[in-house]
Amino acid sequence: MNDTSFTRSRERPALAPGRPHLAVCGVRKAYDRAVAVDAVSFELARGEFVTLLGDSGCGKTTLLRLVAGFARPDSGTVLRDGEDVTGLAPARRRMGFVFQSYALFPTKTVAQNIGFALTGPRAARERRIEELARLVEIDPLVGRYPHELSGGQQQRVALARALASDPEFLLLDEPMSALDARIRVKLRAELRALVDRLGITTLYVTHDQEEALALSDRVAVMRQGRIEQIGSPADIYHRPATRFVATFIGISNLIEGRAVAGGVEAEGVTWPVALPPRTAPGARLTALFRPEHLGLAGEGAGIAGILESATFLGATMRLGVRLASGRRIIVDRPSVEAGGLWPRGGAVVLRPDPLRAVIVADEPR
Numbered sequence: 407m408n409d410t411s412f413t414r415s416r417e418r419p420a421l422a423p424g425r426p427h428l429a430v431c432g433v434r435k436a437y438d439r440a441v442a443v444d445a446v447s448f449e450l451a452r453g454e455f456v457t458l459l460g461d462s463g464c465g466k467t468t469l470l471r472l473v474a475g476f477a478r479p480d481s482g483t484v485l486r487d488g489e490d491v492t493g494l495a496p497a498r499r500r501m502g503f504v505f506q507s508y509a510l511f512p513t514k515t516v517a518q519n520i521g522f523a524l525t526g527p528r529a530a531r532e533r534r535i536e537e538l539a540r541l542v543e544i545d546p547l548v549g550r551y552p553h554e555l556s557g558g559q560q561q562r563v564a565l566a567r568a569l570a571s572d573p574e575f576l577l578l579d580e581p582m583s584a585l586d587a588r589i590r591v592k593l594r595a596e597l598r599a600l601v602d603r604l605g606i607t608t609l610y611v612t613h614d615q616e617e618a619l620a621l622s623d624r625v626a627v628m629r630q631g632r633i634e635q636i637g638s639p640a641d642i643y644h645r646p647a648t649r650f651v652a653t654f655i656g657i658s659n660l661i662e663g664r665a666v667a668g669g670v671e672a673e674g675v676t677w678p679v680a681l682p683p684r685t686a687p688g689a690r691l692t693a694l695f696r697p698e699h700l701g702l703a704g705e706g707a708g709i710a711g712i713l714e715s716a717t718f719l720g721a722t723m724r725l726g727v728r729l730a731s732g733r734r735i736i737v738d739r740p741s742v743e744a745g746g747l748w749p750r751g752g753a754v755v756l757r758p759d760p761l762r763a764v765i766v767a768d769e770p771r
């Protein structure tokens with residue numbers, strides 16, 4: 407989006423360092439048949455981009471609506487700069503919203519949609535609409551009606567409308583889900599650059615793990631109304647706390663076995679991994695090996711198997727290895743490695759990287 411000069415109309419008070427811009431404290435919301443959000447707590451630092459990620463029905467939208475003020479929690483509080491805003495109307499929270507289903511007004515032009523909530527003298531409103539249209543790169547289209555726009559263009563208008571009130575926060579609920587993959591990737595990069603430039607604190611909802619990892623400073627993985635883990639994309643991917651998070655994000659080889667010196671014994675071999683402190687010998691554990699955490703060789707020391715499948719994915723080869731126990735392990739190797747030649751049906755050995763594997767808990771602690 408355009409790098410136009412976009413200045414905030416109000417000065418922000420200086421904050422004590424470390425005070426969260428937004429804090430959600432023990433928020434719960436139940437409907438007749440379901441607890442949609444259950445004792446959720448998290449914080450957003452000023453300017454931070456946090457994504458709520460989870461399957462359909464896990465409570466993402468409800469949580470966003472509670473933050474926005476469209477729904478009231480049964481218990482818990484929402485704090486903005488330390489001030490309790492739980493009872494405040496949405497319009498008074500200094501938050502802008504973009505929802506997947508937040509349809510534009512069909513009988514209003516782009517300019518009228520963007521300026522819908524603007525007040526003040528006409529000339530100032532028109533200047534502001536122009537500025538916002540330039541910001542999201544729809545300035546040539548301001549005279550059009552929504553049905554004359556592509557899906558991506560409509561979401562740009564929705565974004566400009568959300569920014570019109572100069573919000574401190576942007577809340578977005580699956581804003582890209584109606585768009586095709588190429589537009590989605592382009593628009594999300596632009597969105598991130600835009601909120602960074604404006605210094606807006608952003609809470610984003612998606613069920614798309616790739617989108618969450620690509621966009622966010624931190625990702626909150628939700629399951630059944632709770633946040634199961636919140637952390638940087640690298641943390642969530644490389645150090646998932648639970649089995650659920652490990653399987654929800656990326657591809658995982660989960661090895662269940664018993665603690666022995668140097669790792670976990672399973673499938674008749676020892677899988678090298680650092681054990682948590684004070685692990686009792688013989689304790690049941692689950693180790694996670696991502697596909698790229700496993701080296702592969704034609705012979706030598708390692709875990710023996712048969713190469714069953716090899717799929718060319720461009721940068722990587724995805725290899726399926728069958729162990730003597732019958733267990734199938736997925737391995738990703740750079741496709742340039744070994745000349746990219748992996749004979750199917752041949753004997754191979756797996757070489758797990760002990761520095762990369764982690765132990766995951768069955769349930770959140």
Ligand SMILES: Nc1ncnc2c1ncn2[C@@H]1O[C@H](COP(=O)(O)OP(=O)(O)OP(=O)(O)O)[C@@H](O)[C@H]1O
Pocket residue numbers: 437438439440441442460461462463464465466467468469613
């Ligand atoms: N207004 C409502 N009345 C009754 N139950 C509701 C209401 N809104 C949500 N729920 C229930 O609360 C739970 C969480 O719903 P929510 O829409 O927050 O999930 P979600 O993670 O956003 O799902 P999706 O990705 O499908 O939008 C679901 O079981 C849902 O059926």
